[in-house]
Amino acid sequence: MTGTVRVRNRRWVLIINYKDQFGVYKKKHIQTDLPERGNKKEAEKLLGEAIEDFQRELAANKIITLDKSKIRFIQYLKDFVKQRYDDKAITLIVLKRKLFNIEMMERWFGEKLLVRDVNLGLINNFYKYCREERNNKNATLKHYESIINPALRKAYKKDKLLKDDFIDELPRFRPDKYKLKPYRVHEADKLFEVIEGHKLELIIYLAAYYAIRRSENIGLKKQAFDFDLDTISVQHKVVQDGTALYASDELKTESSRRTLPLLKFIKEKIQNRLAEIEENRKLYGRAYNHDYLDYLDVDDMGNLIKPDYVTTTFGKILKKHGLRKIRFQDLRHSCATLLKRAGVPMKDIQAWLGHSNYGTTANFYLHPDEEDLMDAAKVIDAAYTKKPKAEIIEIEEVLSLEDEIAILRAQLATKEQQLRKKPDMEM
Secondary structure: OEEEEEEEOOEEEEEEEEEOOOOOEEEEEEEEEEEOOOOHHHHHHHHHHHHHHHHHHHHHHOOOOOOHHHOEHHHHHHHHHHHHHOOOHHHHHHHHHHHHHHHHHHHHHOOOOEHHHOOHHHHHHHHHHHHHOOOOOHHHHHHHHHHHHHHHHHHHHOOOOOOOOOHHHOOOOOOOOOOOOOOOHHHHHHHHHHOOOOOOHHHHHHHHHHOOOHHHHHOOEHHHEEOOOOEEEEOOEEEEEOOEEEEEOOOOOHHHOEEEEOOHHHHHHHHHHHHHHHHHHHHHHHHOOHHHOOEOOEOOOOOEOOHHHHHHHHHHHHHHOOOOOOOOOHHHHHHHHHHHHOOOOHHHHHHHHOOOOHHHHHHHOOOOOHHHHHHHHHHHHHHOOOOOHHHOOOHHHHOOHHHHHHHHHHHHHHHHHHHHHHHHHHO
């Protein structure tokens, strides 16, 4: 039995590693009230005491090995997700959501269903119920699939709890594609105009120009900016669960850690913002919240701006100023699409967005619009060189209604001349 200490929400957490009755490695977390700064040795001392107490507890209880044939399905799912997610502080939110999904599944499967009695028909009937009775979309079914499929795979291959091998036949779901049209240049310009001086101004600029995710945006600290080298580094994030905030250096993927060149006007806005924060800190003195001194996105009193506030307020800004409704996340799509139109190589766009997978960038973040299709029209028009001159109409001319009318008038005049000459030719 071993252990370690870790900081979570600026407090030390004791983590004990041990084997359960099945020989599966597990972790026991013990939250302490010890503040992070200057208390590591005290936390390690508490860890030693906690390990001794836990060993005595296990010895006293003499945990009895359960009959595997009597393991209940829902409990197995709960143990599975806890083992997978409970060892990472930032994934506590994910764990909470997974357990919530299992509670919903329990209403249908029941508490007493045994793992050995699970079969493909039962799983299919569950999904049928979700679709027909609960009107669940693929996105919701995908959440259930992400728990059921790997858990049953483990139950069959590792724990030998299932008699039949139907793992490869388990349903898989792809979330319904969100139909969106990223902002075009003139829409983005209007957005930048109306957010001037707003609390979210810098957050929106960083999302639109650097495709920085909401959690990464809120997680930006002073250390993220190198004003000598003119770079911005994404290394930290803040997520929200209800009213609680969780800060972590563990990003979505390793590729999410990225360092990008700092644009001059963005640099000036950041420097001005840091100066404002320092002025507010001096102005409000003891009343100022000193918990987030290093963070960029704080209000006048030093309170960290919450991710949910960003989402709701962004929608209100668009509605107030009559701008087309998009999600805050769609600013990343807008950034990717504009980079593509500017001719930036796909691998560079992938790095700019912080994607680990090239396919994610290509399939989900690059959206052809009318201008892209117009470019395609120009290419195919230039490719076919053998065509009647009378049918040649430049693509650019179609873009202007006035020019199109002028073309039609010219064609009409030509037709009239031909009709006037026709009687002479017959004579």
